[in-house]
Amino acid sequence: MLPSLSRMAAGSDIDGFRTELIKAMRLAVAALVPVALIFLTVGVPIARMTFPKGGTLVGWTLVFFAIGLVPFSVQYLVLRGYYAFEDTKSTFTIQVLIAGLNAVFALIGVLLIAPNPNWVAPALAGAYTLAYVVGVVVSMRHFARHVPGIPMDPLLRHLGRIALAALPGTVVAFLVVTAQTRLSTKLLVDILGIGVGIAIAGVSYVAMARWMHIEEVEEVFGILMRRIRRGRTGKTPPAATSEVDTAAASDETAVVAPVSEETVMVPDVPISQPTAGDPDAGQDDVDEGTPVPLEIGDILGGRFRLEEQLEVRGSTATWRAVDQVLSRSVLVHVLSPDNPRAPEIIDVARQAARATDSRFLRVLDAVTDAQVSYIVCEWAEGMELEQLLASGPLTALESAWLVRELADALSAMHAQGLFHTRLTPDAVVISTAGNVKINGFLIDAALHPRTNVPATIGTETDDVESLGKLLYATLASRWPGGPGFGLAAAPSDAQGVTLSPSKVRAGVSPTLDRITADVLAGRIATSAQLTSSLTTVLGSADASPDLAHRVRFPMVRDAAQAADFQATTVVPTVPGVSTADSKSPLVLNERTKAQQSPQRMLIVTGILIAVVVLALIIGLVTVFNRKHDTAAGTSTASTSASGSKAGGKVYPIAGGKDFDPTADGGNGEENPAQVALAYDGKPDTAWTTLVYKGSAKLGGLKKGVGYIVDLGQPVSVGTVSLVLVGQPTAVELRVPAGDPATVTSPPMANAAQWTIVATNGAAGTSVDLSPSKAVTTQFVMVYITSLPAVTGGFKAGIAEVAVKA
Numbered sequence: 001m002l003p004s005l006s007r008m009a010a011g012s013d014i015d016g017f018r019t020e021l022i023k024a025m026r027l028a029v030a031a032l033v034p035v036a037l038i039f040l041t042v043g044v045p046i047a048r049m050t051f052p053k054g055g056t057l058v059g060w061t062l063v064f065f066a067i068g069l070v071p072f073s074v075q076y077l078v079l080r081g082y083y084a085f086e087d088t089k090s091t092f093t094i095q096v097l098i099a100g101l102n103a104v105f106a107l108i109g110v111l112l113i114a115p116n117p118n119w120v121a122p123a124l125a126g127a128y129t130l131a132y133v134v135g136v137v138v139s140m141r142h143f144a145r146h147v148p149g150i151p152m153d154p155l156l157r158h159l160g161r162i163a164l165a166a167l168p169g170t171v172v173a174f175l176v177v178t179a180q181t182r183l184s185t186k187l188l189v190d191i192l193g194i195g196v197g198i199a200i201a202g203v204s205y206v207a208m209a210r211w212m213h214i215e216e217v218e219e220v221f222g223i224l225m226r227r228i229r230r231g232r233t234g235k236t237p238p239a240a241t242s243e244v245d246t247a248a249a250s251d252e253t254a255v256v257a258p259v260s261e262e263t264v265m266v267p268d269v270p271i272s273q274p275t276a277g278d279p280d281a282g283q284d285d286v287d288e289g290t291p292v293p294l295e296i297g298d299i300l301g302g303r304f305r306l307e308e309q310l311e312v313r314g315s316t317a318t319w320r321a322v323d324q325v326l327s328r329s330v331l332v333h334v335l336s337p338d339n340p341r342a343p344e345i346i347d348v349a350r351q352a353a354r355a356t357d358s359r360f361l362r363v364l365d366a367v368t369d370a371q372v373s374y375i376v377c378e379w380a381e382g383m384e385l386e387q388l389l390a391s392g393p394l395t396a397l398e399s400a401w402l403v404r405e406l407a408d409a410l411s412a413m414h415a416q417g418l419f420h421t422r423l424t425p426d427a428v429v430i431s432t433a434g435n436v437k438i439n440g441f442l443i444d445a446a447l448h449p450r451t452n453v454p455a456t457i458g459t460e461t462d463d464v465e466s467l468g469k470l471l472y473a474t475l476a477s478r479w480p481g482g483p484g485f486g487l488a489a490a491p492s493d494a495q496g497v498t499l500s501p502s503k504v505r506a507g508v509s510p511t512l513d514r515i516t517a518d519v520l521a522g523r524i525a526t527s528a529q530l531t532s533s534l535t536t537v538l539g540s541a542d543a544s545p546d547l548a549h550r551v552r553f554p555m556v557r558d559a560a561q562a563a564d565f566q567a568t569t570v571v572p573t574v575p576g577v578s579t580a581d582s583k584s585p586l587v588l589n590e591r592t593k594a595q596q597s598p599q600r601m602l603i604v605t606g607i608l609i610a611v612v613v614l615a616l617i618i619g620l621v622t623v624f625n626r627k628h629d630t631a632a633g634t635s636t637a638s639t640s641a642s643g644s645k646a647g648g649k650v651y652p653i654a655g656g657k658d659f660d661p662t663a664d665g666g667n668g669e670e671n672p673a674q675v676a677l678a679y680d681g682k683p684d685t686a687w688t689t690l691v692y693k694g695s696a697k698l699g700g701l702k703k704g705v706g707y708i709v710d711l712g713q714p715v716s717v718g719t720v721s722l723v724l725v726g727q728p729t730a731v732e733l734r735v736p737a738g739d740p741a742t743v744t745s746p747p748m749a750n751a752a753q754w755t756i757v758a759t760n761g762a763a764g765t766s767v768d769l770s771p772s773k774a775v776t777t778q779f780v781m782v783y784i785t786s787l788p789a790v791t792g793g794f795k796a797g798i799a800e801v802a803v804k805a
Contacts, residue, residue: 014147014148016549016553017081017084017147018147018149018150019549019552019553020549021077021078021081021147021150022150022151022154022155024077025074025077025155026155026158026216027216027219027220028070028073028074028077029070029074029155029158029159029162029216030162030209030214030216030217030219030220031220032069032070032073033070033159033162033163033166034162034165034166034170034201034202034205035066035069036066036067036069036070037163037166037167037170037201038166038170038173038197038198038201038202039062039063039066039067040063040066040067040170040174041170041173041174041177041197041201042173042177042194042197042198043059043060043062043063043066044056044059044060044063044791044792045059045177045193045194046059046062046194047059047061047062048691048792049191049194055691056691056790056791056792057118057119057121057122058121060119060122060125061121061122061124061125062125063122063125064122064125064126064128064129065125065128065129067129068125068128068129068132068133070159071129071132071133071135071136072129072132074136074140075098075132075135075136075139078136078139078140078143079091079094079139081143081146081147082143082146085146087146090142094135094138094139094142097134097135097138098131098132098134098135099131101130101131101134101135102127102128102131105126105127105130105131106123106124106127106128108127109123109124109126109127110123110124116684116685116686117684117685140152158216161212161214162209162214162216162217164208164212165205165208165209165212165214165217166201166204166205166208168204168208169200169201169202169203169204169205169208170201172200172201172204173196173197173198173200173201174197176193176196176197176200177193177194177197205217219433278424278426278484278485279479279481279482279483279484279485280450280484281448283450283452284313284314284448284449284450285448285449285450285451285452286314287313287314287315287316287339287448289314289315289336289338289339290315290336290338291312291314291315291316291317291334291336292317292334292335292336292337292372294306294309294317294319294334296308296309299324300321300332300334300367300372300374301365301367301369301374303323303324303325304321304322304323304324304330304332304374304376305321305322305324306319306320306321306332307319307320307321307322307329308320310331313447313448314339314448315335315336315338315339316333316334316335316336316339316447316448317333317334318331318332318333318334319331319332319334320332320379321376323376328379329379329381330364330376330377330378330379331361331376331377331378331379331439332374332375332376332377333374333375333377333443333447334372334373334374335372335373335374335375336372337371337372337373341446341449342368342373343368343373344446345373345375345443345446345447346366346367346368346373346375348442348443348446349363349366349375349442349443349446350363350366351418351442352418352441352442352443353366354413354416354418355413355418355438355441355442357409357412358435359405359406359408359409359435359436359437359438360378360409360437360438360441361377361378361379361380361429361437361438361439361440361441362377362378363375363376363377363443364376364377364378375443377439377443378437380429380431380435380437381431381432382429382430382431382432382437382551383429383430383550383551383554384425384426384428384429384430385402385425385426385428385429385430385470385474386424386425386426386485386486387486387554388430388547388550388551388554389425389473389474389477389485389486389487390486391550391554392477393473393474393475393476393477393505394474394475394547394550395543395546396475396508396509396512397538397541397543397546398474398543398546398547398550399471399474399475399512400471400509400512400534400537400538400543401534401538401541401542401543401544401547402428402430402436402470402474402543402547403467403470403471403474403530403534404530404531404534404535404538405436406423406428406436406438406467406470407464407467407527407528407530407531407534408527408531409436409438410423410438410463410467410527411526411527411528411531413441414460414463414526414527414528418441418442419442419459419460419462419463420438420440420441420442420444420445420463420466421444421445421462421463422440422444422445422466423438423463423466423467423470424466424470424485425470425473425485426485427439427440427444428470430547430548430550430551431548431551432548432551432552433544433548434543434544434545434546434547434548434549434551435544436547460525460526460527461522461525463527464519464524464525464526464527464530465519465520465522467519467527467530468480468516468519468520468524468530469481469520471512471515471516471519472490472498472501472516472520473485473487475501475505475508475509475512475513475516476490476501476504476505476508477505478490478491478504480498480520481498490504491504498520500513500516500517501513501516509537511537512537515530515533515534515537518533649804649805650802650803650804651711651715651717651803651804651805652711652712653679653709653710653711653801653803654710654711654712655675655710655712656675656676656678656679656687656707656708656709656710656801657672657675657707657708657710657746658670658671658672658675658687658705658706658707658708659705659706659707659708659746659748659751659781659783660702660705660706661748661749661750661751663749663750664702664703664704664750664751665701665702665703666702666705670689670690670705671687671688671689671690674686674687674688675687675707677799678707678798678799678800678801679709679800679801679802681800682800683723683799683800684799685799686725686797686798686799687707687797687798688725688795688796688797688798689705689784689787689795689796689797690795691790691792691793691794691795692787692793692794692795693792693793693794694793695794696786696787696788696789696794697785697786697787698785698786698787698794699793699794703751703785704732704751704783704784704785705783705784706734706751706754706781706782706783706784707781707782707784707798707801708746708779708780708781709779709780709781709782709801709803710746710778710779711777711778711779711780711803712778713778714740714741714776714777714778715776715777715778715803715805716774716775716776716805717735717771717774717775717776717777717780717803717804717805718770718771718774718804718805719768719769719770719803719804720733720758720768720769720770720780720782720801720802720803720804721766721767721768721769721800721801721802721804722763722766722767722768722769722782722798722800722801723765723766723798723799723800723801724763724764724765724766724767724796724797724798724799725765725788725796725797725798725799726765726787726788726789726790726795726796726797727762727763727764727765727788728761728762728763728764728786728788729762729763729784729786729787729788729796730759730760730761730762730763730784730785730786731759731760731763731767731769731782731783731784731785732756732758732759732769732782732783732784732785733756733757733758733759733769733771733780733781733782733783734751734754734755734756734757734780734781734782734783735754735755735757735771735775735777735779735780735781736753736754736755736777736779737752737753737754737755740755740775740776740777740778740779741776741777741778743777743778743779744778746779746781751783754781754783756783757771757772757775758770758771758772761786769782774805780803782798782801784796
């Protein structure tokens with residue numbers, strides 16, 4: 001879509017640009033909103049599973065970033081719109097605004113909202129998302145100066161519908177994942193639970209979107225499946241002949257390379273008038289039967305209601321019908337009982353049902369009845385290639401991609417010995433999503449045989465030659481071999497050889513010109529070779545968005561375009577001058593120029609920079625005052641503690657150590673990097689336990705975890721004062737067993753090596769633990785046996801510890 005936007009901007013097609021941009025936004029929202037909601041469900045569990053320590057914080061960081069995907073992607077599309085109009089000054093200003101808001105929101109989140117420093121990363125992610133929410137609103141309003149009339153209300157309603165479609169599955173997935181995390185902590189069960197949650201959310205979203213008729217979801221799903229299919233088939237393309245490799249050995253830019261010849265020669269002969277339809281239709285065998293007399297509203301087989309008669313050829317009538325069971329349109333070929341070949345045609349239709357690739361309009365049913373026989377095929381909303389070519393040739397990218405898709409789809413059938421033999425522009429349908437559909441596989445030839453036509457009918461060579469003609473027609477807007485399908489005949493030289501596309505129309509890619517010539521000359525003889533050649537040229541390029549736009553907004557060939565296909569003798573090409581139709585560059589009106597004047601942009605940029613600087617100053621002042629208040633609070637707290645009932649000398653702490661012995665069910669450590677935070681004099685930092693699931697009793701995994709205080713030498717301990725994180729917390733005060741005054745290193749084997757001297761089963765955020773009598777020891781341990789609840793489980797923490805005489 002992005003190349004389409006640039007092309008429309010260059011051609012001053014404001015209406016088309018607006019439509020394409022809105023479509024891109026709707027597709028982005030359809031793809032990203034469910035992803036963001038699913039992350040709300042599984043983001044935190046995935047992070048906890050990946051990062052046992054600190055996983056909750058990582059998970060919430062991912063959640064905030066996932067939510068920001070939606071405004072970030074829409075903002076990206078708007079910025080590409082600015083670039084398409086060559087307006088880089090506005091993009092700079094808007095990005096400065098977003099960066100400034102990001103800084104301001106980050107300061108607010110870190111300094112005022114985050115509960116502790118551990119939440120800095122989630123706060124920054126939230127600030128980033130919020131800045132882009134504001135930025136996309138500003139961008140959309142400002143971009144109206146380039147493309148007025150972009151409706152905001154329909155986009156917001158679309159966003160709401162997408163969120164509503166994704167919500168039920170997200171809620172169910174959240175309940176499943178939550179239940180799983182409470183029932184088990186095993187890794188494989190965690191992975192299974194998260195996978196089931198994601199699958200439920202995804203399947204529910206697709207089902208709800210179809211029920212709500214949200215077309216964008218179907219289109220996104222189609223694009224995804226097309227990419228997957230190309231990934232499977234593109235890794236080992238069939239080998240082409242050496243001539244083809246040489247002709248196609250160029251990069252993607254070869255698709256749009258200009259003609260290198262100095263002149264393009266076209267003979268000065270009268271051009272045949274375009275002829276609609278298949279020029280060979282008159283060679284069909286005579287069918288003297290009488291069509292079945294049917295009317296609109298008649299129902300076949302109690303299921304297919306006839307809606308519109310499309311064609312009558314001989315005794316066969318073709319209808320558009322509605323499948324009343326599945327509520328979808330279908331194509332129905334109704335055979336007359338007078339047709340002696342009806343059983344044979346039905347057998348061929350059943351063979352055609354083997355074409356299950358999504359690029360075929362597949363056979364759904366083939367019914368033989370005493371009164372009427374009929375064949376039911378898929379129906380695709382779109383436009384036949386014959387209609388599409390009426391507005392002129394396709395681009396090189398569109399031509400190569402379309403024929404490559406056809407060749408790739410047919411190659412699998414050719415390998416089974418099945419051939420289309422009637423692959424013409426009226427047998428190729430381009431859907432409204434830009435997908436290529438092949439109609440009438442095997443059936444067209446069976447319904448209208450040509451036994452009086454000699455030569456090789458029903459071979460792969462026949463289909464490949466048809467593909468070459470299609471490639472010629474899409475590039476040159478002429479039909480090789482004579483007028484047909486609404487196109488004039490391709491011109492020939494004096495010897496009667498059809499001229500290559502580049503000699504008929506300027507600007508045709510030399511590589512595609514050679515490939516077309518190789519196909520028509522028989523040097524490329526298989527569909528696999530043609531697929532390989534075109535894949536080499538295309539790479540990963542995808543023309544379906546461009547074709548979808550052509551189908552949805554068909555063009556009518558104007559007089560200038562029609563003149564381009566009149567007879568001419570010489571079309572000179574001047575070096576450095578393009579022969580393509582060049583439209584005048586986009587001209588901005590005076591008001592827009594004034595609004596985008598350098599002086600105005602400098603003023604706006606200066607104001608934004610001043611706002612950012614002011615926000616930084618305010619943030620620094622806030623940080624300074626906060627540190628000052630914290631220091632004052634610490635001093636007051638120390639004074640209060642020294643004057644309390646348990647007042648006495650406060651001993652300096654020489655060090656600390658976490659206690660989680662493997663003999664007691666632990667893993668040997670419990671956040672050792674945080675040990676110093678419990679005696680750093682800062683109540684807003686803390687040593688914490690890990691998050692445990694299932695129950696406050698450390699998930700039933702062990703009896704407790706401890707924090708050991710090293711006083712440097714044996715002292716008389718009368719009270720240990722604690723500032724805890726969360727409540728209630730069950731804590732015990734322990735000293736080494738035996739004679740603690742003689743212990744020179746803390747026992748680390750198990751909790752039984754420590755003696756309990758004081759307990760509190762439901763401590764609040766501050767508590768004093770005092771032995772019944774003073775104990776002389778160098779080491780004391782705060783042993784935690786029950787944890788307070790937190791988001792996602794249970795966790796305790798010690799913000800400050802003070803040991804007193």
